[in-house]
Amino acid sequence: MTDPHLRATISQKAALFEPEGDVLVLRTDDESWELPGGRIERGEVTEDALRREIREETGLDAEVGWPVYTAAWQNHDDDGRYSVVYRCHVESRVVTLSDEHVEAVWCSPGATEERLNEAQRIGVERAAEIDGR
Template identity: 55%
Template sequence: MSDEHLQATISQKAALFGPDGDLLLLSRAATAGWELPGGRIGTTEDVVPGLRREVREETGLDVAVEEPVYTDAWSTEDGEGRYAVVYRCSTDDCAVSPSDEHDDWRWVAPDVAVEDVLSTPRLRTAVERAAERRAVVR
């Protein structure tokens, strides 16, 4: 264990399930991959309202934020610290209005997202945990 504290950008993501149990994925042309909605929280912003704000900005959807299902810390290739928390979220609406940040979106079955769509182990694990409603151990 290091005595050095992690200096990191904190982001929150939503494993967002719609009324039929499908998962919402967003595509960003710059990254050429699919991701979960969400983003960085402000320094004075509360966690749950911050995640709701990010999801609303990116999708136009209002969501219920449930339990955190995944956390991870890592460093980028440039040595920048990252810390992410993924929450299980739900919505009764499936009419997505994506922001300019994203060029595509789709609702998919969680198992399809894990097996065929998501490219990073972090996202696959987060979605598996969210689908199983396995909260982060506190």
């Protein structure tokens, strides 16, 4: 017997580093924190979709690097979720928030432990290790 396959919404997140090594976290109006990113639109190239989401949410033009972490889970409504965290870089710290978020904070990778869920924290940790931070 085989277990049923996970049917999941796919999203991409950016462990988005600025030149000094801080990473960007965003707060939603329900007081939760997350990395920039979102869903892929039909027909989009994955890296282009993430670059678009970063630009829409923050106003930043990012260099999208390699995926560093993936996670699959079911949320509290029993809906499947699958997320990929990419290592990304920007040259500017000037954020222009969209209406999806109410606050943006640049912080050290270690400081994200207090804000992000486990999958996103691990993604930041792995991205920071690759960068040697």
